[in-house]
Amino acid sequence: xxxxxxxxxxxxxxxxxxxxxxxxxxxxxxxxxxxxxxxxxxxxxxxxxxxxxxxxxxxxxxxxxxxxxxxxxxxxxxxxxxxxxxxxxxxxxxxxxxxxxxxxxxxxxxxxxxxxxxxxxxxxxxxxxxxxxxxxxxxxxxxxxxxxxxxxxxxxxxxxxxxxxxxxxxxxxxxxxxxxxxxxxxxxxxxxxxxxxxxxxxxxxxxxxxxxxxxxxxxxxxxxxx
Amino acid sequence: xxxxxxxxxxxxxxxxxxxxxxxxxxxxxxxxxxxxxxxxxxxxxxxxxxxxxxxxxxxxxxxxxxxxxxxxxxxxxxxxxxxxxxxxxxxxxxxxxxxxxxxxxxxxxxxxxxxxxxxxxxxxxxxxxxxxxxxxxxxxxxxxxxxxxxxxxxxxxxxxxxxxxxxxxxxxxxxxxxxxxxxxxxxxxxxxxxxxxxxxxxxxxxxxxxxxxxxxxxxxxxxxxx
DNA sequence: CCGAGTGTGAACGCAATGTGAACCAGCGGC
DNA sequence: GCCGCTGGTTCACATTGCGTTCACACTCGG
Numbered sequence: 001x002x003x004x005x006x007x008x009x010x011x012x013x014x015x016x017x018x019x020x021x022x023x024x025x026x027x028x029x030x031x032x033x034x035x036x037x038x039x040x041x042x043x044x045x046x047x048x049x050x051x052x053x054x055x056x057x058x059x060x061x062x063x064x065x066x067x068x069x070x071x072x073x074x075x076x077x078x079x080x081x082x083x084x085x086x087x088x089x090x091x092x093x094x095x096x097x098x099x100x101x102x103x104x105x106x107x108x109x110x111x112x113x114x115x116x117x118x119x120x121x122x123x124x125x126x127x128x129x130x131x132x133x134x135x136x137x138x139x140x141x142x143x144x145x146x147x148x149x150x151x152x153x154x155x156x157x158x159x160x161x162x163x164x165x166x167x168x169x170x171x172x173x174x175x176x177x178x179x180x181x182x183x184x185x186x187x188x189x190x191x192x193x194x195x196x197x198x199x200x201x202x203x204x205x206x207x208x209x210x211x212x213x214x215x216x217x218x219x220x221x222x223x224x225x226x
Numbered sequence: 227x228x229x230x231x232x233x234x235x236x237x238x239x240x241x242x243x244x245x246x247x248x249x250x251x252x253x254x255x256x257x258x259x260x261x262x263x264x265x266x267x268x269x270x271x272x273x274x275x276x277x278x279x280x281x282x283x284x285x286x287x288x289x290x291x292x293x294x295x296x297x298x299x300x301x302x303x304x305x306x307x308x309x310x311x312x313x314x315x316x317x318x319x320x321x322x323x324x325x326x327x328x329x330x331x332x333x334x335x336x337x338x339x340x341x342x343x344x345x346x347x348x349x350x351x352x353x354x355x356x357x358x359x360x361x362x363x364x365x366x367x368x369x370x371x372x373x374x375x376x377x378x379x380x381x382x383x384x385x386x387x388x389x390x391x392x393x394x395x396x397x398x399x400x401x402x403x404x405x406x407x408x409x410x411x412x413x414x415x416x417x418x419x420x421x422x423x424x425x426x427x428x429x430x431x432x433x434x435x436x437x438x439x440x441x442x443x444x445x446x447x448x449x450x451x452x
Numbered sequence: 453c454c455g456a457g458t459g460t461g462a463a464c465g466c467a468a469t470g471t472g473a474a475c476c477a478g479c480g481g482c
Numbered sequence: 483g484c485c486g487c488t489g490g491t492t493c494a495c496a497t498t499g500c501g502t503t504c505a506c507a508c509t510c511g512g
Contacts (some may be wrong), residue, residue, distance in 0.1 A: 087338070110309040190469095191471095194470095213499070377501080378501095418459095418501085439457065
């Protein structure tokens with residue numbers, strides 16, 4: 001089994017003990033660039049990030065994990081009880097979290113739960129919405145069984161939208177979350193990619209991506225069971 | 227906001243307190259058939275199932291929740307630490323779990339996390355007044371379940387009014403708070419938008435927006451209804 | 453019965469978006 | 483190196499949605 005990624009280096013003794021006890025091999029990293037260095041070991045099962053003594057560093061690490069070419073899922077964040085109210089879910093930086101003091105059995109249960117949910121080893125990671133299916137491992141997309149030939153950016157954009165059905169995103173938000181935080185470019189770029197996506201989705205499914213005038217774009221039908 | 231479904235009935239006092247404290251309305255059910263009875267209230271935001279004193283009953287309840295026509299997501303399971311090693315993830319009966327002793331902040335954080343992940347509008351993103359509901363993150367509005375097709379300005383105006391029910395606003399105030407502080411344009415613009423809002427609300431709900439002659443407009447019932 | 457205040461229908465004009473095409477940078481193959 | 487190809491970005495123009503305004507009808511209060 002490939003080892004779990006753990007931050008920071010060295011991790012708190014409780015965490016190390018808990019992982020050892022539960023039988024999970026792990027490797028600690030201290031800085032974000034280290035991820036790149038380790039990337040070649042493809043098939044990381046996931047990561048555990050501890051954000052107790054350095055919350056900002058931990059969140060930055062989460063961000064780096066999410067942005068990586070191979071999204072390192074799942075991400076489990078360890079926090080202190082005092083930090084809970086300030087946890088911002090909007091950025092979707094982690095898949096689950098664990099509160100100190102760390103109980104080995106809870107840690108184990110959460111890891112088992114996460115691994116099962118993300119289906120590591122079992123089935124490929126999929127994003128699905130209605131007739132649309134994205135295979136995150138093979139970078140393939142299909143709608144009603146028909147394969148879609150998407151470019152990289154088209155795929156990333158569609159993946160992001162389909163992962164948040166019903167939600168409206170401004171062009172600026174899409175640029176920062178799909179293209180990258182530091183992206184500087186015209187907002188009209190989004191329009192063009194949306195247009196191409198709609199074209200490739202086909203006339204019957206073009207409506208999956210809706211324009212919300214003066215705001216941005218939305219994927220999917222009214223999740224209107226308010 | 228629709229109430230959370232809670233099992234069993236009555237739930238443990240800690241849970242009830244924690245939910246109340248975090249501001250989540252909830253309804254307790256004691257048996258599975260009760261779900262069917264309650265189903266009509268479509269749009270349950272989720273459920274919390276406590277499996278401490280009756281693990282089998284709790285798991286049966288989880289199964290029933292997953293089986294329903296409207297999958298009642300997300301499901302949060304509350305367990306005791308001793309039960310953790312026996313938790314079976316393979317059936318995918320719950321979306322997250324919480325370990326006793328229950329910390330209100332952790333409960334709140336887990337619910338926030340779940341609501342965000344499942345895409346169900348997070349709580350603060352909703353504006354509700356009677357039959358009217360505005361989903362701030364999908365930019366959708368509905369009244370008595372019927373979706374409203376509002377333009378951007380109509381939506382913003384209604385959002386502002388519905389956020390301050392009972393209060394009267396002059397046209398000038400509305401222009402500065404909805405259109406923008408530096409806006410300079412005719413005050414009659416407000417009238418036209420109000421008219422269109424009333425039309426879209428439908429005859430039966432047009433009265434939600436009342437004209438206060440020589441002053442402005444008010445949304446909802448007056449505060450001091452005699 | 454008058455006048456201020458408001459409702460209503462229609463028309464105008466701009467800004468937001470759609471659309472086609474050009475531009476450019478990277479990349480692999482002869 | 484030169485070439486064509488692919489894909490991302492940008493530009494120019496067409497289109498349309500909708501916010502604004504106006505003119506007129508109506509209502510309420512004194």
